[in-house]
Amino acid sequence: MVEGSCLCGKVRFQVEGGFVEGHHCHCSRCRKAHGAAFATYVCTPVSGFRLVAGEAELTSYRSSPPVRRSFCRTCGSSFLFEHDAVPELMFVAVGTLDEVLPSALPIDAHCFVGSKASWWTIHDELTRHEQQRPEFGG
Ligand SMILES: [Zn+2]
Numbered sequence: 756m757v758e759g760s761c762l763c764g765k766v767r768f769q770v771e772g773g774f775v776e777g778h779h780c781h782c783s784r785c786r787k788a789h790g791a792a793f794a795t796y797v798c799t800p801v802s803g804f805r806l807v808a809g810e811a812e813l814t815s816y817r818s819s820p821p822v823r824r825s826f827c828r829t830c831g832s833s834f835l836f837e838h839d840a841v842p843e844l845m846f847v848a849v850g851t852l853d854e855v856l857p858s859a860l861p862i863d864a865h866c867f868v869g870s871k872a873s874w875w876t877i878h879d880e881l882t883r884h885e886q887q888r889p890e891f892g893g
């Protein structure tokens with residue numbers, strides 16, 4: 756089991772059963788939401804995700820029609836991402852996980868490299884998708 760939390764610690768969650776997919780997202784919305792060059796997400800079946808504290812602190816909004824993002828309203832940590840095309844999956848921002856081994860993170864791609872920050876250079880050999888992953892509709 757993997758545990759995680761927001762920065763202030765009010766919102767805590769657990770993931771059981773591991774992650775099925777992961778990627779670095781370079782879209783402009785993730786860049787704004789995380790205040791960083793890109794966001795790194797791993798996803799788990801919704802059934803494996805459990806909020807264990809701070810449900811009242813969790814705030815959600817739609818950043819685009821098919822996407823819902825959730826953050827802590829006290830500290831602003833952005834950590835959950837849900838996409839209408841894959842409602843069975845919950846995406847978790849990797850930086851909010853507490854202790855996790857690299858081998859537990861199936862991160863295999865960069866997405867939306869077409870809108871990557873001009874000031875960031877990708878330095879690895881992972882698959883690069885110009886937009887989203889093909890399974891989310893290309
Ligand atoms: Zn918080």
Ligand SMILES: [Zn+2]
Nearest residue numbers: 780781782785
């Ligand atoms: Zn994104």
